[in-house]
Amino acid sequence: MPNIESYKRREISLILLNILVLAALFIVHIVFLFEIGKPSKYLLVTLVVRFVLLIVELVWIQKLDPRANPRRLRLHSRLSIWINIVFAFIASIFGGTPDSHYSVLMIIPIIQAAFHFNLAKTLGIVSVAIVLTFAEVWIYFWRKPPVDYGEFFEAATVTLIFFVVGFVVRLLAGNLGDEEIKLQASLDELREMQNRLVAEEKMAAVGQLASAIAHEIRNPVAMIASSLEMAARQPENSPLRTEMFEIAAEESKRLEVLTDDFLKFARTKEPELVERSVDETLDYVAALVRTRLAEQGVEVEVAGDAGLVCRFDDGQIRQALLNLVVNAVESAGERGVVALGAENAAEGIVWFVENDGPSIGENLVPRIFEPFFTGKPKGTGLGLAIVRKIARAHGGEARLARNENGLVRFEILIPKG
Secondary structure, eight states, X not given: OOOHHHHHHHHHHHHHHHHHHHHHHHHHHHHTHHHHOOOOHHHHHHHHHHHHHHHHHHHHHHTOOTTOOHHHHHHHHHHHHHHHHHHHHHHHHTTSSTTOGGGGGGHHHHHHHHHHSOHHHHHHHHHHHHHHHHHHHHHHHHHSOSOOHHHHHHHHHHHHHHHHHHHHHHHHHXXXXXXXXXXXXXXXXXXXHHHHHHHHHHHHHHHHHHHHHHHHHHHHHHHHHXXXXXXXXXXXXXXXXXXXXXXXXHHHHHHHHHHHHHHHHHTOOOOOOEEEEHHHHHHHHHHHHHHHHGGGTOEEXXXXXXXXXXXXXXXXXXXXXXXXXXXXXXXXXXXXXXXXXXXXXXXXXXXXXXXXXXXXXXXXXXXXXXXTOOSSXXXXXXXXHHHHHHHHHTTOEEEEEEEETTEEEEEEEEOOO
């Protein structure tokens, strides 16, 4: 099956060449009007009809479906070649001279044939062009005797050019086709290799994730098992027995949080992008966390630019902001201030959450967005990983924008449009 894009490029180039040659020949006719005479109305009609048909063909080619049937393309190629031959012959007949310069139009179908056919068929088209060129001279002298045999000699010279053009272009097109086939084979091989690498990378990521999950689950499960085992050996009213049950309950909650975070990370779906008010989402998140944080003495502020509108998934952005706010609250400084907001930037809408706590250690920064990596004793290591996954699902990115004592700022960039 031919490459549709390559076919379209080639056909568009040939159509434009055809239009250019038509225009050039008509200009030559006008310039040498005193020698050739005024173009007849039949010639003008022929040129106008041909020009209109070429424009229609150009539009059709540009709208060609990438899944077009190869038979349809072959039919178009053959039909286009024969239409060009017929119009070149008619224009030559109405050209007004025995050696009409409009016979140059025969070059176009010869070049087309060289690109679409093998050498034998190309030479067949050349033969048709040669016969019609001699026929045009014969028809002229049949209508306007006597015969000038010198014109047949000139026609023979022109037809020799047809032969050379057909032969040379066919050789060049053949070499070009061979190179295109080799290039396509190389591209197919590269795509196959890329698919294999992606599959292997996915398998490696799954293995790494499974290992991390097993490691994270093993600790609370071991604590639960050992606590229950020790509690079973204690008297019923023993304080140690009660303490062991409390440890088991605490580790169970930790395991539940880990499982919930993992499911959020694993099930992040494609965002439903809808144009929404940024302020409404920020106000909702701020109101939600204020009620939870009032007793902790942490103040939540909404900052940034007002009145912004952006295409985003409201539920996913809320989740990402909540994750960032939870992290910010845990790291808030003495003032206990957390700010969230959004700003209009050249690259898109920048959502941000910042706190006044201490900076993140430089040794931790390169890994903070990795799944299951955490610098907190009770963290799951999935909060920031979920934030980055949501940002990338929106075509954006999550980043640590500021990291200094008294100002730690995380940003989510969502591109415009």
